[in-house]
Amino acid sequence: MLPFTCCKAQQTHSFGQFLNCGSDAGGHAMREIGFGLVFSLAMALTAFLVAAWPVPGQPIAAFFPNGTSQPEMARAVAEAGGSILQLDAAAAVAISVGDGRDYAASLYRAGAWLVIDGSLAQSCIRQARSLANG
Structure with missing residues (x-):
């Protein structure tokens, strides 16, 4: 398990404890996870659109x-x-x-x-x- 440091108490916790380590730390972690998910979806969609882009003169x-x-x-x-x-x-x-x-x-x-x-x-x-x- 990776250790996570709580922003307020500067203590090392497991991920589950980290999410509950004060509202600031838990909110920060959830924002990072949300950003990572949105960014990953955007990159996957961009890669699909580049691969699927129609080429003039081709079907x-x-x-x-x-x-x-x-x-x-x-x-x-x-x-x-x-x-x-x-x-x-x-x-x-x-x-x-x-x-x-x-x-x-x-x-x-x-x-x-x-x-x-x-x-x-x-x-x-x-x-x-x-x-x-x-």
Whole structure:
């Protein structure tokens, strides 16, 4: 067990005792733990977004609200100026390719709620289906 020093009494305690060592010390420890959790989640989300960032000219996966039909997704891809590679109404995902650097932004304007790299999305969808099918 690691020793912790109480801020007020300057005594060494176990972690459980440390949390109860005056309101200042316990509050300080909880703030540090909370900050660590929030910081870790933010870093994980940032790493995911960097890995999933769409690359112009490569397949892009556009996730639409649940229940969006294939014709609605096709219309959104066409409005954004892309070419459809695959439509999946069950997952409300359209895999497409667009030439412009602002193609991902155009998909958001056309109604997509998430636009990520197509190859990453396809592997995630395959994995989810294999887990669902047992």
